[in-house]
Amino acid sequence: MKLLTVVVPVYNTARYLPRCLRSVLVPEALERLELILINDGSTDSSVSILLRAERRYPQTVRVIDKENGGHGSAINEGLRAASGRYLRVLDSDDWFDTPAFLRYLDALEDCEEDLIVTPYTQEYAAADQRVFVRYDRLTDGKSCSLGELELNGNMPYVPLAAATWSTELLRRCGLRLSEHCSYVDMQYILFPIPWVKRVRFIDACVYRYFIGRAEQSMAPGRFLKNLPQHERVLRSLVDFYAAQRDRLDTAARAYIERVISLMVYTHTDFLCRKLPGRFAAFRRCRAFDAYLKHTAPSVYRQTDSYAELRLGRRLGFLHLLIGRSALPRLMRLIHPHPQKDA
Amino acid sequence: MKRIFVVSWFYPPLNSSEGLVTARLLAHTKYPCDVFTQAASARWSYGLTAELPTADNVRRIEAKADAPTAFAEEAFRYFQAHRDAYSLVMTRSMPPECHAAGLAIKRAFPEIPWLASFGDPIKDNPYRHLDESLFSRWSVLSLKNRNASPRFCLSPRRAAHELLWLLRHRAALRERVMLSDLEDETIQRADRVLVNNRSELRFLLPDEALRGKAVLLRHSYEPALYEDLPRQRTGGKTRFVFTGTLDALRSACPLLEAIAELKADTGDLEERAEFLFFGTMAERDLAAIVRLGLTALVRYSPPISYADSLRQLSAADWAVHIDADLSEVWHENVFFAAKLSDYFGAHVPVFAIGMPSGDVTRCLERAGMVTVGFSVGEIKQALYEILYLGRRAVPDWDWIASEFDVRRTAERLDQVITEVVPDGI
Numbered sequence: 001m002k003l004l005t006v007v008v009p010v011y012n013t014a015r016y017l018p019r020c021l022r023s024v025l026v027p028e029a030l031e032r033l034e035l036i037l038i039n040d041g042s043t044d045s046s047v048s049i050l051l052r053a054e055r056r057y058p059q060t061v062r063v064i065d066k067e068n069g070g071h072g073s074a075i076n077e078g079l080r081a082a083s084g085r086y087l088r089v090l091d092s093d094d095w096f097d098t099p100a101f102l103r104y105l106d107a108l109e110d111c112e113e114d115l116i117v118t119p120y121t122q123e124y125a126a127a128d129q130r131v132f133v134r135y136d137r138l139t140d141g142k143s144c145s146l147g148e149l150e151l152n153g154n155m156p157y158v159p160l161a162a163a164t165w166s167t168e169l170l171r172r173c174g175l176r177l178s179e180h181c182s183y184v185d186m187q188y189i190l191f192p193i194p195w196v197k198r199v200r201f202i203d204a205c206v207y208r209y210f211i212g213r214a215e216q217s218m219a220p221g222r223f224l225k226n227l228p229q230h231e232r233v234l235r236s237l238v239d240f241y242a243a244q245r246d247r248l249d250t251a252a253r254a255y256i257e258r259v260i261s262l263m264v265y266t267h268t269d270f271l272c273r274k275l276p277g278r279f280a281a282f283r284r285c286r287a288f289d290a291y292l293k294h295t296a297p298s299v300y301r302q303t304d305s306y307a308e309l310r311l312g313r314r315l316g317f318l319h320l321l322i323g324r325s326a327l328p329r330l331m332r333l334i335h336p337h338p339q340k341d342a
Numbered sequence: 343m344k345r346i347f348v349v350s351w352f353y354p355p356l357n358s359s360e361g362l363v364t365a366r367l368l369a370h371t372k373y374p375c376d377v378f379t380q381a382a383s384a385r386w387s388y389g390l391t392a393e394l395p396t397a398d399n400v401r402r403i404e405a406k407a408d409a410p411t412a413f414a415e416e417a418f419r420y421f422q423a424h425r426d427a428y429s430l431v432m433t434r435s436m437p438p439e440c441h442a443a444g445l446a447i448k449r450a451f452p453e454i455p456w457l458a459s460f461g462d463p464i465k466d467n468p469y470r471h472l473d474e475s476l477f478s479r480w481s482v483l484s485l486k487n488r489n490a491s492p493r494f495c496l497s498p499r500r501a502a503h504e505l506l507w508l509l510r511h512r513a514a515l516r517e518r519v520m521l522s523d524l525e526d527e528t529i530q531r532a533d534r535v536l537v538n539n540r541s542e543l544r545f546l547l548p549d550e551a552l553r554g555k556a557v558l559l560r561h562s563y564e565p566a567l568y569e570d571l572p573r574q575r576t577g578g579k580t581r582f583v584f585t586g587t588l589d590a591l592r593s594a595c596p597l598l599e600a601i602a603e604l605k606a607d608t609g610d611l612e613e614r615a616e617f618l619f620f621g622t623m624a625e626r627d628l629a630a631i632v633r634l635g636l637t638a639l640v641r642y643s644p645p646i647s648y649a650d651s652l653r654q655l656s657a658a659d660w661a662v663h664i665d666a667d668l669s670e671v672w673h674e675n676v677f678f679a680a681k682l683s684d685y686f687g688a689h690v691p692v693f694a695i696g697m698p699s700g701d702v703t704r705c706l707e708r709a710g711m712v713t714v715g716f717s718v719g720e721i722k723q724a725l726y727e728i729l730y731l732g733r734r735a736v737p738d739w740d741w742i743a744s745e746f747d748v749r750r751t752a753e754r755l756d757q758v759i760t761e762v763v764p765d766g767i
Contacts, residue, residue, distance in 0.1 A: 026731060097723060125715050208720070
């Protein structure tokens, strides 16, 4: 059994793929690594790059060619095929820092935890921009439960770039991500949480998250276009939380509520500010808010700590019909910097 | 036989890539040329240290003027006095005033064909847009503000700031307007506009109607210059060499930070690699070498002669190319550094740091070189692959020769000359 399965969903990223593959396919890692490359219906030369890698490293690389089904469907497929003890996802326009990756593999040998957290870096295409996410509150190599992490302050937000899951746990929780949809990485990082018993932090900054491509789903223009998909994923998370609420321990519940709250704030904020048409923004904000209040009251209460959102709710979102920039301006006068009260 | 009258501020022995490119090209054209140039001012160059083999078909005429405007006027007067000796005019910028000479000649003698060669765009040069003393960040005309909201454009605060800026920079502004008009009129009146890359062509000639005038003549290398040089070293440390100009915008900082990170990660980088910089470097970069503890790995030397720079390149394992990040003002790199042709001539793999789009990146990728963006992580990863995993560039020297060998470029120039002077020089 291989130590780690790396799943790489690929869709029209021929330009970035060689960088991604070179960073993983290093001699010291090949024995311990299974690399599953999922071609999600690419129309550029990605497939030939993938097949070349498979021919060169037949013991390590496996290519799965499928029809386009989105990021989620590719991860679902990768999970089905994975045979490594641990699994992590590497987007094909990102890469692993090879020296850190080798250190991480060494440390992973001794791990038995369900979730392994590693720091990561957001690498921007432009010069002089870089963000390190270091997890300073976590101790290298220390194994702990979600509850212990909550006691030491909040369990930090662990995105796709930081998470390595036990493959067995992902299978046990029946992880299945939405297809033909962006933002499913939120499902990927939250759906398994109720099953997590132990967490370990490995201080190796492995993942290099590349930001700056115009086609990225988080690019402002794309985000507006994909807003219905964002809402779809958000609703799936709220429904999941509502269904699991009773079996969640306090720590898992607190973590999931926090992450969903953040997503709710982002979503509502975008609806309020950017959605074309005042009436459409008003209608959708009210509909989503009513849904959240009814389905997950505790998340609703938590999102009330965002001052702007709270005030919008008190006004019944009517301010959107009058002038949508008035409220954010007013809030900036009251709270010049923080967006959240707490 | 008549001759071609070439106006070029830069020309050997003035050590500047602009002039060296001109000299190499003219030496290979089949037509006789008189190059009107100057050696009174070494501004924007590395001094009078560039010696090239003399070409039989090229005669050098030296101006007395040491300022671009006076130089242009002197060039015009010279041409006026010797009109009958010439059947074609060619002007090379930078500086843009060289085209002013061409324009004055064209106004006085409309029948004479004129080739205007642009090293860089003048009017809206993206590089200069990042210079606050030339372009106000409050201006709605700035490329940086091309997507600004109507609210920003109509804001009284913005207008007040712009007004203040305009008052403070009156002189620079007048000069900018003059140069802008010069570029427009040059493009309108020249018989052919020579550009060195496709991105520059799109930028300089956005009007489809004028694109028919454009001719792509790439910066090229002279193979003969490299024949007697020592070939690449074998063994020892992997040597990365940079030659040329670095400044606040075209900065080595991302590279230096990547080297520092790699050094911290690996521990034995000093035994494996060395980085040599020849030319000019910004204070910030020099400080970074010390701040990041790279003095044993990175060496900086002030400008050297052209011949020495070729020797250094030939002895390198990798030539380093660094472009400026202009993504804030334009979506692609419109520049093609002339020194890249020297890199190609030296047959050294190129490690290039630059914007992801633009003709220069496309060419480097097509040539099989290593290209990375400005992200420190990406540069570090590429260096790691080269130094520790044995990654190599796979240069396509045949393609490079077909595009950048000066003999090919000169053939294209000869063809253009035949088109504009059908009766022959």
